[in-house]
Amino acid sequence: MHTLSEENYLKCIYRLWQDRGEKITPTAIAEWLGNNPASVVDMIRKLTDKQLIIYDKKKGVELTAQGQKDATLIVRRHRLWEVFLLEKLGYHWDEIHDIAEDLEHIKDATLADRLDKFLGFPEYDPHGDPIPKANGKMAKRHSITLADVKPGTHCRVAAVKDTTSAFLQYLQKLDISIGTKIQLIEKIPFDGSLVISIAGGERTTVSQKFGENILTDI
Amino acid sequence: MHTLSEENYLKCIYRLWQDRGEKITPTAIAEWLGNNPASVVDMIRKLTDKQLIIYDKKKGVELTAQGQKDATLIVRRHRLWEVFLLEKLGYHWDEIHDIAEDLEHIKDATLADRLDKFLGFPEYDPHGDPIPKANGKMAKRHSITLADVKPGTHCRVAAVKDTTSAFLQYLQKLDISIGTKIQLIEKIPFDGSLVISIAGGERTTVSQKFGENILTDI
DNA sequence: AAATAAAATTAGCCTTGCCTAATTTTATTT
DNA sequence: AAATAAAATTAGGCAAGGCTAATTTTATTT
Ligand SMILES: [Mn+2]
Ligand SMILES: [Mn+2]
Ligand SMILES: [Mn+2]
Ligand SMILES: [Mn+2]
Numbered sequence: 001m002h003t004l005s006e007e008n009y010l011k012c013i014y015r016l017w018q019d020r021g022e023k024i025t026p027t028a029i030a031e032w033l034g035n036n037p038a039s040v041v042d043m044i045r046k047l048t049d050k051q052l053i054i055y056d057k058k059k060g061v062e063l064t065a066q067g068q069k070d071a072t073l074i075v076r077r078h079r080l081w082e083v084f085l086l087e088k089l090g091y092h093w094d095e096i097h098d099i100a101e102d103l104e105h106i107k108d109a110t111l112a113d114r115l116d117k118f119l120g121f122p123e124y125d126p127h128g129d130p131i132p133k134a135n136g137k138m139a140k141r142h143s144i145t146l147a148d149v150k151p152g153t154h155c156r157v158a159a160v161k162d163t164t165s166a167f168l169q170y171l172q173k174l175d176i177s178i179g180t181k182i183q184l185i186e187k188i189p190f191d192g193s194l195v196i197s198i199a200g201g202e203r204t205t206v207s208q209k210f211g212e213n214i215l216t217d218i
Numbered sequence: 219m220h221t222l223s224e225e226n227y228l229k230c231i232y233r234l235w236q237d238r239g240e241k242i243t244p245t246a247i248a249e250w251l252g253n254n255p256a257s258v259v260d261m262i263r264k265l266t267d268k269q270l271i272i273y274d275k276k277k278g279v280e281l282t283a284q285g286q287k288d289a290t291l292i293v294r295r296h297r298l299w300e301v302f303l304l305e306k307l308g309y310h311w312d313e314i315h316d317i318a319e320d321l322e323h324i325k326d327a328t329l330a331d332r333l334d335k336f337l338g339f340p341e342y343d344p345h346g347d348p349i350p351k352a353n354g355k356m357a358k359r360h361s362i363t364l365a366d367v368k369p370g371t372h373c374r375v376a377a378v379k380d381t382t383s384a385f386l387q388y389l390q391k392l393d394i395s396i397g398t399k400i401q402l403i404e405k406i407p408f409d410g411s412l413v414i415s416i417a418g419g420e421r422t423t424v425s426q427k428f429g430e431n432i433l434t435d436i
Numbered sequence: 437a438a439a440t441a442a443a444a445t446t447a448g449c450c451t452t453g454c455c456t457a458a459t460t461t462t463a464t465t466t
Numbered sequence: 467a468a469a470t471a472a473a474a475t476t477a478g479g480c481a482a483g484g485c486t487a488a489t490t491t492t493a494t495t496t
Contacts, residue, residue, distance in 0.1 A: 003483090005482080005483060025443075025444090026443080026445090027442090027443060027444080037443075037445085038445075038447095038484090038485075038486080038487095039483070039485070040444095041446085042482095042483070042484085043483080046482095046483095057444085057492090088336055089332040089333065089336055090332060091332070098326075099326050102324050102325075103321075103324060106317065106320050107320075108316075114307040114308060115307065118306055118307055221452075221453090223452080223454090243474090244473080244474065245472090245473060254456080255474065256455070256456080256474090256475075256476085257454050258474095259476085260452095275461090275462090275474085
């Protein structure tokens with residue numbers, strides 16, 4: 001099996017691949033994990049030896065079929081534990097990510113499946129991310145951000161991209177959670193700021209960065 | 219905070235102190251953890267520096283007040299997770315120990331307390347061991363083994379000392395679990411074997427070692 | 437095409453937590 | 467009291483997973 005560090009790298013590569021799509025470079029991995037590029041190069045060698053990734057200086061880092069499978073299961077555990085922490089233990093959505101970051105590494109043949117069953121086979125985690133099934137399949141990820149939507153559109157908050165507590169607490173302050181209806185009223189050309197109405201309420205202005213971290217539905 | 223290894227050593231020392239009472243030597247720790255005595259000496263230095271233990275060649279290793287407190291909280295987490303795994307996820311009692319061995323190291327300020335509440339503040343874990351409260355207090359441990367009891371006595375299985383699956387599966391085969399009534403019919407002087415009747419059933423003979431690993435009530 | 441900047445890699449070092457082998461200390465036997 | 471055995475300790479090493487500093491490669495500017 002994999003070490004804790006190997007798992008964190010795998011999950012990081014999976015994540016960068018999922019939400020950026022671009023070529024995954026050692027520097028990108030280093031930034032995401034807060035490690036030094038030199039350390040990343042070491043781990044790239046190790047994961048390559050284990051046949052979990054393929055590294056081509058032109059194409060960057062890619063997961064092999066096995067690497068993808070393994071990464072998916074880690075993500076599955078992470079998201080299931082997040083549901084557990086929120087729904088069963090009463091944590092808030094800005095507190096669960098870091099704890100799940102550790103829980104995801106607990107390995108037992110049947111633990112994830114039992115937890116899945118106990119939670120009633122949830123499709124999405126508390127941040128709106130789809131939970132991979134045991135076979136690796138999962139519901140579609142949302143991809144249109146609030147910043148992409150045409151002014152005038154009414155949409156629903158389906159997921160958040162950023163899961164730091166800084167962002168989640170700001171959302172809480174604005175009374176926004178998964179399912180909240182938002183109308184995009186206007187985009188300010190100068191800096192991309194967004195004028196929105198939350199759940200039919202007054203106009204509020206948020207930054208472009210804010211809008212890019214909210215994924216929408218409908 | 220403590221590393222995973224430091225925590226495992228603390229818990230080991232706590233355990234040896236609780237159920238042997240004797241002087242705790244580096245060799246005893248090494249045997250319990252399956253490590254080399256030389257490694258234990260290294261860790262003794264580290265835990266001493268951290269003021270979690272005091273080591274005196276005469277008295278052996280002892281936990282300081284802080285060490286005791288920390289160890290108790292690890293044990294608390296271990297036992298709470300065991301209850302969770304058995305009651306909520308449907309594991310059998312011989313499968314939960316190893317998983318809890320990892321879960322006990324997940325650190326978050328409120329996790330144990332939330333789990334405790336979620337489980338309904340259980341007093342004992344699935345092996346009959348008392349679960350320390352957040353303040354360190356806990357219900358009395360049972361101390362009389364089946365091997366200590368006088369022939370003729372009817373007693374109740376209150377806890378098991380050994381939690382290896384070899385022992386627990388044997389118990390399951392004999393239909394013994396926490397709460398089962400057992401009458402000790404006879405002790406064989408030759409080798410200490412015990413003739414017992416399980417829940418009023420037929421006579422069965424078990425070894426002395428078996429009897430020493432069952433703690434009784436009433 | 438050179439010059440410069442950025443990214444990737446290498447070399448060498450550190451800490452943790454373990455090990456083996458050798459040595460010293462402490463207990464037990466004779 | 468010696469001899470022997472057991473326990474504890476020291477010395478030296480190793481793998482994992484980080485780091486910094488130096489170097490090489492690759493991209494970008496000029
Ligand atoms: Mn993690
Ligand atoms: Mn999430
Ligand atoms: Mn443990
Ligand atoms: Mn237990």
